Amino acid sequence: MQSVPAGLTPPRTSPSGRLPFALHTSILIALLAASSAPTPLYSHYQAQWQLSALDITVVFSAYALALLIALLTTGTLPDHVGRRPVLLGALAVQVASMALFATADGLTTLIGARLLQGIATGAATSAAGAALLDLEDPARPGRPALANSIAPVTGMAAGVLAATLMVRFAPVPAITVYAALIAVFAAQAIALVSTSETVRRRPGALRSTRPHLALPSAAAHALLLNGAGVVAVWALGGFYSSLGPGFTRLISPDGPEYAGGLVFFTLAAVAAPTVYFTRRMRADVSALLGGCAVIPAAVLTLGALHLAGPVLLFAGAALAGFGFGAVSQGALRSVVDSVPAREKGGTLASYYVLSYLAMSLPAIGAGALTARLRTACGSTGLCRLRGRTGDRRSLDADRAAAQSAPDTVCGRPLPPGNEQPHIHLTRHTRPGYLRPRDP
Numbered sequence: 129m130q131s132v133p134a135g136l137t138p139p140r141t142s143p144s145g146r147l148p149f150a151l152h153t154s155i156l157i158a159l160l161a162a163s164s165a166p167t168p169l170y171s172h173y174q175a176q177w178q179l180s181a182l183d184i185t186v187v188f189s190a191y192a193l194a195l196l197i198a199l200l201t202t203g204t205l206p207d208h209v210g211r212r213p214v215l216l217g218a219l220a221v222q223v224a225s226m227a228l229f230a231t232a233d234g235l236t237t238l239i240g241a242r243l244l245q246g247i248a249t250g251a252a253t254s255a256a257g258a259a260l261l262d263l264e265d266p267a268r269p270g271r272p273a274l275a276n277s278i279a280p281v282t283g284m285a286a287g288v289l290a291a292t293l294m295v296r297f298a299p300v301p302a303i304t305v306y307a308a309l310i311a312v313f314a315a316q317a318i319a320l321v322s323t324s325e326t327v328r329r330r331p332g333a334l335r336s337t338r339p340h341l342a343l344p345s346a347a348a349h350a351l352l353l354n355g356a357g358v359v360a361v362w363a364l365g366g367f368y369s370s371l372g373p374g375f376t377r378l379i380s381p382d383g384p385e386y387a388g389g390l391v392f393f394t395l396a397a398v399a400a401p402t403v404y405f406t407r408r409m410r411a412d413v414s415a416l417l418g419g420c421a422v423i424p425a426a427v428l429t430l431g432a433l434h435l436a437g438p439v440l441l442f443a444g445a446a447l448a449g450f451g452f453g454a455v456s457q458g459a460l461r462s463v464v465d466s467v468p469a470r471e472k473g474g475t476l477a478s479y480y481v482l483s484y485l486a487m488s489l490p491a492i493g494a495g496a497l498t499a500r501l502r503t504a505c506g507s508t509g510l511c512r513l514r515g516r517t518g519d520r521r522s523l524d525a526d527r528a529a530a531q532s533a534p535d536t537v538c539g540r541p542l543p544p545g546n547e548q549p550h551i552h553l554t555r556h557t558r559p560g561y562l563r564p565r566d567p
Contacts, residue, residue: 148323152259153275155215155316159249159256160283162222162309163191164396165291166229166242168389169302170373172295177234181374187235188370191242191249192488196481198250200339203477206255208333210325211262218252219317223310230306254477261464261472262326270407273464276476277457278403281449284369285396292389343478346466351479353412354459357419358479359486361452364425366487368392368445375429380438387438394442395449402453411458411465418454421447 166173170184206214225244232238260272290308294301343351351358372391376383406414428444431437460479467475 148326149260149263149271149275151316151319151323152211152256152263153279155219155252155256155320156260156276156279157283157286158309158312158316159222159252160280161287161290162226162245162313163249164284164287164369164392165305165309167288167369167373167392168292168295169305171377172302173232173238174374179235181371183235184374185370187238187242188366189488190239191246192366192484194243194246195250195253195484196246196488197339198247199254199477199481199484200341201337202251203254203341203481204336204474205251205333206258207327207471207474208330208336210327210329211255211259212320212323212325214255215252215259215320216317218248218255219313219320222248222252223313223317226306226310226313230303230310232302250480253480254474257476258472259326261476270461273461274403274407274457276464277407277453277460278400281396281399281403281453281456285393285400288389288393288396292393295389296384341474341478341481343475344467344471347463347471347475347478350462350466351459351482354415354455354462355482357415357422357451357455358459358482360419360422361448361455362483362486363490364422364448365395365452366490367429368395368448369487372445375433376438376441379432379436379441383438391441391445394445395452398446398449399453399456402450403457406454406457409458411462414454414458415462416458418451418456418458421451421454425451 166187170187173179174184202214221244225241225248228237228241228244232241257276260275262272264272291301291305294305294308298304369392373389376387376391380387402418406417409417425444425447428440428447432439432441432444463479464472464475
């Protein structure tokens, strides 16, 4: 690696005081709160605009794709132009995305809002995280790494909880949620103007925007050791964030609309204290302990589907939250502690690229699988296999339809030799759904 000529990169400053640290932590929390705020509203959007599970997955993946592009192009930009200019620009874009959410009138607008949100979050995440690392206090070592680990999950928990409460109590939640976030981001931008920059500018800003990953060898080794755990816990997080509400309705169709948001809140609410209580563990022990929780969490989640048990679903989410917190804290500490200050911004961006790839790709795959099942069971609806559902009249209608055509699945004749299918599917009285006939 070439050394930078003297005079081009002055030593970084180290502003003291609690305000800058608290401000940058709050920015991270607010960014991730905004990212999870739409989760409880997905049911509202689906009902209002007749969106499918695949449509919701596309909305989610648009955010993840834009965030990844922003990380790849602006991940090291804060190391060149400073943290504050990148954060101010990102907050402005975030306000625009919240305004677009509040005025959304269909799927296209939702996708556009999520794209803007992904760009803003990707650009600001590495900048705010690097600023926290710049503010390292020798008297309190490890505090910036802890804040970088706990702020995102705290933000996701706060965002989904606030949005869930507004869905339950606010008169117009699809507007109120985003109006509140606009106020928060505007206040943070105003406060940010009065803070000191934590690094000095250095050349190469334009060149740094070429898509690339900046990962020093020591950090790459640490990320390789912890990569499997990072992928596993972020994949579970993506599942609960994007498809959690629909999964909850599938298991408990008569539950309140806002219940879907509470599942993801459970994950995030457990993850946040887990990060705090595992902070004194060795980083590799924390990551290993969290990774061991992934398989039991997945088993509980699948068991909730087959047994129609919401308790199992929430237990799986809580266990997934423990794994998320322990792995994230240990892995992030291992990665960022091994690099010098001038390379922390790019290192954080690389870490988040892996995290959000793991978060988005499984959710997209699940949405595509849902679409295939929907196509296999007819172009009008989504197959739902659950044992108890609907009112008495719906059950009577299903029985009558099944008795009149006992050898059909999804309205199609069975091939010879398969006249007694294990599960008879008949159309639900509500458009767009199929359900199993009672035995």
